[in-house]
């Protein structure tokens with residue numbers, strides 16, 4: 322068919338053009354992709370925060386355990402092994418002792434009875450479970466006593482849970498301390514140990 326002289330042939334000039342914008346299918350697909358990305362970013366951030374929080378909690382446990390160990394070691398370093406009860410402690414959590422305080426007329430002067438013991442929280446007995454639901458497992462406190470002064474020192478570091486082991490071997494005292502805490506559904510454990518060479522290993526009280 323001939324085209325009119327005044328213009329282009331309407332059939333030939335007509336082009337198939339896509340409508341402006343996106344189709345409903347394209348929009349839906351884009352939203353799905355965006356949702357997946359948002360969820361992935363959220364999960365990544367969430368996991369990062371959880372890992373940071375867990376590491377922070379663990380660092381706090383380690384700091385408290387170290388502080389407690391140092392204090393117990395400081396107290397026991399002055400003790401005489403001859404004054405220990407039990408005399409040869411093996412993995413005990415309750416020890417009494419004396420320290421020499423003076424030397425008069427050829428005789429040692431001894432302190433009153435001192436003690437180191439683990440006092441378990443009765444609300445959370447030692448069974449490996451967090452019975453009172455405070456995230457701390459079998460928590461308790463380490464108690465230092467001094468009969469001369471009447472002081473009872475409850476170590477603040479142990480409030481967050483744990484246990485105590487004291488063993489004497491070859492003139493050296495090994496003090497071990499364990500803390501357990503449920504962090505984000507997982508049990509985290511901190512084990513610390515130190516060995517103390519007794520300054521006063523001889524002499525009868």
Ligand SMILES: [Ca+2]
Pocket residue numbers: 445446447448449450451452458459460
């Ligand atoms: Ca328990």
Ligand SMILES: [Ca+2]
Pocket residue numbers: 445450451452453454455456457458459460
């Ligand atoms: Ca507990």
